[in-house]
Amino acid sequence: MRQRPRIYYSDSQKALMWERWKKGWTLHEIGKLFDRAHSSIHRILSETGGIQPRERSRALKALTLAEREEISRAMVTGESIRSIATRLGRAPSTISREIRRNGGSESYRANQADEATWDRARRPKCCKLSKDRALAHIVADKLRMLWSPEQIAGWLKHTYPSDESHHVSHETIYRSLFIQARGALKKELLAHLRRTRGMRRSRHYTQKTAIHGQIIDAVSISERPASIEDRAVPGHWEGDLVFGSGNSQIATLVERQTRYVMLVKLDGKDSQTVVNALIKNARKLPQELYKSLT
16 A cells, blocks of 8 residues: 655644644644645644643753853963853853863864753653652552542642642643653543543634534535425435444445435545545446436
8 A cells, every 4th residue: 555645844834733723723624724634733733642842942041152152262262261250240160061061171162062052951851750650550540530630639639738749730640641752641541531532622622613514515405306305206316424433434325216225335434535436336236226326
C-alpha cells in the first residue's frame, strides 16, 4: 500500500491552530482552514494532550547575547573577570562560571556560548508523579475507584495536611494522563475519568455548531414528489449508511417499489469513497434496476 506523505505545519500555522482550538473550534473546522483532514490536526494537538505547550523564553536574570559579546571582547584584551563583572553589573562568580562552562578564556565565543546555554536549558521538568511513584500509585488507585482528579487532590490535602510531598494538584493529574510522554500515569486510566476523551478540550468547545449535522445543499424529504411517495413508479431509491465496530461502514440502497436491497461494504465514510463504491456495485444490478439508477 502506498504510504501517504507526512504533512508538516509551520510555527505560524500551529499558533493559529492552537488559537482556534482554545476558542472551541472542532478538528474539522480547523482542518478546513488549511485544506487538510481533521486527522492531521488531531496529530498535532494530541502530542501534548490538547494542551498548548508553553513558548520557550529566557530568564530575566540570564546573561544576554550582548553581555556575552562584551565578555568575549574582554577576554581577547586580557581584561580581568572582576573588571568585566563590574562593568556589566554582574557578580564575578557569574562571569567566571560563564567562561568556565563555555570553553575557558582561550576558547570562549559569544555566539557559541549563547547557543549552548539555550540548548542546555532544553530539559523538560520531571513532573511530581514521575518522581514519586508511591504517590502515582495512590492517584492511580483512586482513579480506578472512579474518583475525579479534583476529589483526589482534595483528599490528599485532607489526609496529609502537613506533608506537602503527598500533595498534587488536579491539573498535574490531568496533564499526566493527557501527556503520555511524562510517563507518570498509564493511558488506560483515561477510561476512568468522568469524560473519557483523550485530550483537553476548550471550555468553549461544543458540537452544536451552525453546520453540525447538516447536509450541504440538502433537499428536504417533504419536497418528495407524490409519485415517489406512493411507490407506484419503480426506480426510486433510498440510501443510508450503517456504522459498525472497528470503524467499519456499510452503505444500503433500497428500491422503494420492489424493496430490492443492495448492501455495499465501504473502505471509508467520505463522500467520494461512498459514491465510487455505489457506482461499482450498481453495475451488478439487473438491467431494469441499473437503468433506474443511471
